[in-house]
Amino acid sequence: MRRYIARRIGYCLLSLFLLSVTIFLFVRVTGDPTTLLVEPGASQADLDAIRHQFGLDQPLWVQYGIFMTSLAHGDLGQSFYYRTPVLELYLSRLPNSLYLAAVAMALSLLIGVPSGVLASVRVGRFWDSFGKLFTLLGLSLPSFWVGLVLILIFSVYLGWLPSSGAGTPLHLIMPAFALGWYFAAAHMRLTRSSMLEVLGSEYVKLARLKGLPQSLVIAKHAFKNALIPVLTLAGINLVIMVNVATVVEVVFAWPGIGRLLFEGVTFRDFPVVQGVVLMGGAMIVIVNMVVDILYAVIDPRIRLGS
Amino acid sequence: MGRSVSGEKRKSATNVINPTRREVLALAAGGLAAVAPGLADAAVPAGQLTWGVHISLAPTWFDPAETPGLITPFMVLYALHDALVKPMPGGPLTPSLAETVSAAEDGLSYDFVLRDKAVFHNGEPVTAEDVKFSFERYRGASYEAMKARVAAIETPDPRRVSFKLKEPWPDFLTFYGSATGAGWIVPKKYVEKVGDDGYKKAPIGAGPYKFVSFTPGVELVFEAFDQYWRKSPSVKRLAFRVIPDEATRLAALIRGEVDIVYSIRGELAEELQRTPGLSLKPVNSPATFWLYFPDQWDQKSPWHDERVRLAASLAVDRSSINQALTLGLSKLTGNANVPDFFDFYWSAPAPPYDPGKARQLLTDAGYPRGFEAGDYYCDASYSNLGEAVLDNLQAVGIRAKLRPLERAAFLEAYGKKSLKNIVQGGTGAFGNAATRLEATAVKGGVYAYGSYPDIDQMFQEQAAQMDHKRRATILQKIQQVVSERTMFAPIWQLAFINGAGSRVGESAFGLIPGFAYTAPYEDITLKSG
Numbered sequence: 001m002r003r004y005i006a007r008r009i010g011y012c013l014l015s016l017f018l019l020s021v022t023i024f025l026f027v028r029v030t031g032d033p034t035t036l037l038v039e040p041g042a043s044q045a046d047l048d049a050i051r052h053q054f055g056l057d058q059p060l061w062v063q064y065g066i067f068m069t070s071l072a073h074g075d076l077g078q079s080f081y082y083r084t085p086v087l088e089l090y091l092s093r094l095p096n097s098l099y100l101a102a103v104a105m106a107l108s109l110l111i112g113v114p115s116g117v118l119a120s121v122r123v124g125r126f127w128d129s130f131g132k133l134f135t136l137l138g139l140s141l142p143s144f145w146v147g148l149v150l151i152l153i154f155s156v157y158l159g160w161l162p163s164s165g166a167g168t169p170l171h172l173i174m175p176a177f178a179l180g181w182y183f184a185a186a187h188m189r190l191t192r193s194s195m196l197e198v199l200g201s202e203y204v205k206l207a208r209l210k211g212l213p214q215s216l217v218i219a220k221h222a223f224k225n226a227l228i229p230v231l232t233l234a235g236i237n238l239v240i241m242v243n244v245a246t247v248v249e250v251v252f253a254w255p256g257i258g259r260l261l262f263e264g265v266t267f268r269d270f271p272v273v274q275g276v277v278l279m280g281g282a283m284i285v286i287v288n289m290v291v292d293i294l295y296a297v298i299d300p301r302i303r304l305g306s
Numbered sequence: 307m308g309r310s311v312s313g314e315k316r317k318s319a320t321n322v323i324n325p326t327r328r329e330v331l332a333l334a335a336g337g338l339a340a341v342a343p344g345l346a347d348a349a350v351p352a353g354q355l356t357w358g359v360h361i362s363l364a365p366t367w368f369d370p371a372e373t374p375g376l377i378t379p380f381m382v383l384y385a386l387h388d389a390l391v392k393p394m395p396g397g398p399l400t401p402s403l404a405e406t407v408s409a410a411e412d413g414l415s416y417d418f419v420l421r422d423k424a425v426f427h428n429g430e431p432v433t434a435e436d437v438k439f440s441f442e443r444y445r446g447a448s449y450e451a452m453k454a455r456v457a458a459i460e461t462p463d464p465r466r467v468s469f470k471l472k473e474p475w476p477d478f479l480t481f482y483g484s485a486t487g488a489g490w491i492v493p494k495k496y497v498e499k500v501g502d503d504g505y506k507k508a509p510i511g512a513g514p515y516k517f518v519s520f521t522p523g524v525e526l527v528f529e530a531f532d533q534y535w536r537k538s539p540s541v542k543r544l545a546f547r548v549i550p551d552e553a554t555r556l557a558a559l560i561r562g563e564v565d566i567v568y569s570i571r572g573e574l575a576e577e578l579q580r581t582p583g584l585s586l587k588p589v590n591s592p593a594t595f596w597l598y599f600p601d602q603w604d605q606k607s608p609w610h611d612e613r614v615r616l617a618a619s620l621a622v623d624r625s626s627i628n629q630a631l632t633l634g635l636s637k638l639t640g641n642a643n644v645p646d647f648f649d650f651y652w653s654a655p656a657p658p659y660d661p662g663k664a665r666q667l668l669t670d671a672g673y674p675r676g677f678e679a680g681d682y683y684c685d686a687s688y689s690n691l692g693e694a695v696l697d698n699l700q701a702v703g704i705r706a707k708l709r710p711l712e713r714a715a716f717l718e719a720y721g722k723k724s725l726k727n728i729v730q731g732g733t734g735a736f737g738n739a740a741t742r743l744e745a746t747a748v749k750g751g752v753y754a755y756g757s758y759p760d761i762d763q764m765f766q767e768q769a770a771q772m773d774h775k776r777r778a779t780i781l782q783k784i785q786q787v788v789s790e791r792t793m794f795a796p797i798w799q800l801a802f803i804n805g806a807g808s809r810v811g812e813s814a815f816g817l818i819p820g821f822a823y824t825a826p827y828e829d830i831t832l833k834s835g
Binding site: 032033081084148152164 | 362364365366372374376445447448449450451506521522523524547548549550551553554557558560561563713714715717718721752
């Protein structure tokens with residue numbers, strides 16, 4: 001088991017290393033950030049001074065070496081735009097993103113899972129059709145549009161909710177719904193297909209033959225097993241919600257990590273983009289590693305097989 | 307004999323201790339102007355105003371030493387800090403912390419006398435040492451250009467500062483007082499005590515508002531500084547909330563969550579205009595836009611022919627484009643590069659729209675059926691403007707393909723001189739006509755793909771000219787030649803459209819000519835009741 005865990009940790013470190021190289025090179029492919037830090041027409045001397053200040057005049061391998069050395073010391077670098085440590089910026093936005101993601105996730109599960117179950121036991125009937133329509137809209141309507149429509153209705157016309165910002169539970173309702181709807185649709189679709197698969201399995205048929213009530217078959221025998229892939233997906237989705245809810249956070253001026261990433265991309269703030277992507281990547285890698293280890297604990301065949 | 311400087315009327319001086327009668331009158335008027343608003347607005351500051359800001363606020367904006375060549379940090383500087391001279395309603399180089407400014411006849415020194423009432427937010431007076439310290443630690447835009455020209459800074463007493471130049475530099479005050487953050491003063495003792503990073507976390511300035519709190523990229527809060535020398539601000543608290551999305555900013559304004567919003571364009575600006583209780587606040591910005599023909603120096607290119615360039619200019623229906631995109635609020639001037647409030651501006655005749663004449667010129671130039679003009683490059687954020695202009699060009703036979711590039715990529719390519727055919731350029735950089743021409747029309751300029759020897763010669767001539775009138779004559783002549791040769795086809799001087807809610811009395815939009823944001827902050831008021 002120890003060797004298995006050590007191997008998993010090794011894979012994680014390798015993944016993060018590859019991610020660090022990829023994101024380091026990708027942001028630099030976008031071009032020179034100095035042009036965005038001055039007005040058009042700035043002198044070459046000013047541009048060169050900025051490049052020197054940010055170390056952008058160094059060869060790429062030197063820049064990468066500095067980046068990795070800092071990373072080893074827990075330093076994600078300093079933002080070009082904010083001139084503030086990226087880690088400080090990230091941590092200042094993290095609580096808002098966690099708050100938004102938690103509520104959006106709860107909303108998406110509360111809507112997606114029951115409606116998925118309902119659609120699976122009423123195949124071809126009203127709830128199933130309604131569910132399909134809900135899924136179609138949820139996955140196809142762009143969240144910036146959903147956000148703007150919500151603002152227009154609930155903020156401008158009805159005046160019930162604040163249009164943007166953070167601070168009170170009322171501020172959270174619209175962004176959580178706009179973010180949660182897309183994921184609710186995804187969760188509903190997966191719940192429905194997973195439930196249909198389980199409902200067609202032999203042990204469920206046996207349970208029905210034994211005369212168990214339909215509700216008990218669905219709740220106790222089918223639902224529990226169908227939920228496993230949904231929760232796995234929800235775990236990954238939660239990380240995505242925390243780190244890249246960019247569009248929703250921008251539309252609602254929600255001060256989260258997604259907006260930080262947007263600002264980083266807008267200003268070609270390489271350290272910010274690198275930092276946010278690496279933190280998000282690290283979360284996904286760690287979640288996957290924990291899941292792998294748990295699988296191995298539950299099912300010894302996995303660790304022995306590997 | 308010395309004379310004082312008020313506004314941008316720079317005159318020479320060798321001795322400010324023995325003033326002339328005119329100087330005494332100017333000083334008295336200056337003193338009255340400084341004191342009178344304070345007398346009129348002696349009421350205690352009250353209430354709060356909230357801004358919906360379009361761009362992320364950065365802590366570097368709290369420190370004038372790091373002011374980049376962007377206009378946006380001045381949005382914060384005007385509240386938190388003050389400068390020796392700065393653009394104000396009275397003129398682009400209005401004495402502020404300095405009571406008087408005088409330039410030596412030989413152009414080798416500039417003397418400033420500080421106001422004795424000017425104090426920092428911690429109660430300490432603004433001294434000559436602070437001025438010297440602020441300049442020496444400055445490392446923002448045009449840092450090298452300034453430091454290379456200043457030989458020494460002398461501080462004979464706590465209220466007098468003298469900048470000694472290595473050679474005459476007629477644009478010293480333009481750079482020191484308006485184009486950079488070098489003339490904005492920070493408290494030496496405090497900065498030395500807390501360090502640069504500490505200063506950005508808890509900045510202290512000499513402006514009308516004190517720093518209260520800041521969340522990077524989210525919100526900034528200021529509180530009125532009652533002892534501000536010019537006047538006590540009327541509004542107690544100012545809060546700046548970052549709302550990146552334009553539609554959301556407008557929604558926040560309609561709901562009264564914010565009182566002032568920046569940058570509302572097109573249809574949203576129309577909506578703002580229609581909404582009862584809200585008012586549209588367009589500002590005449592320094593951002594000029596033009597069409598540039600980088601191939602005009604290539605004899606094989608159609609753009610080498612002046613008639614073709616003029617045809618392109620005549621083909622553009624500026625008035626309709628202006629109406630459609632900026633509600634008719636942008637200025638249509640014939641001067642492609644220099645905004646109308648810059649020093650040494652030459653007022654060019656308004657560019658006409660005459661597609662018939664454009665077609666005739668193309669025929670005369672040997673293109674009766676028009677020609678394939680290649681690519682039309684523009685910053686993607688202004689591709690709507692590009693589409694409209696391209697339609698106009700197409701209508702007279704100049705057929706080009708729109709190539710919108712992401713802003714940074716566009717500026718990089720433009721600056722590296724790798725674009726061809728047609729370029730839709732623009733800049734909002736501070737300065738004067740000379741600085742604009744230097745970047746766009748003179749040999750070696752950042753955006754100059756070529757130049758004309760007579761223009762280069764005139765430009766060199768003006769750079770050494772200390773006489774303001776003579777310099778103005780040369781610079782205006784250059785602008786005239788640039789215009790007559792259609793080096794550029796002017797598009798417009800962009801209007802920066804903003805909005806104000808029903809609680810706002812004086813928003814201060816447009817009080818400082820060419821300044822896109824609300825300032826001076828101490829002039830902003832809430833409606834009574």
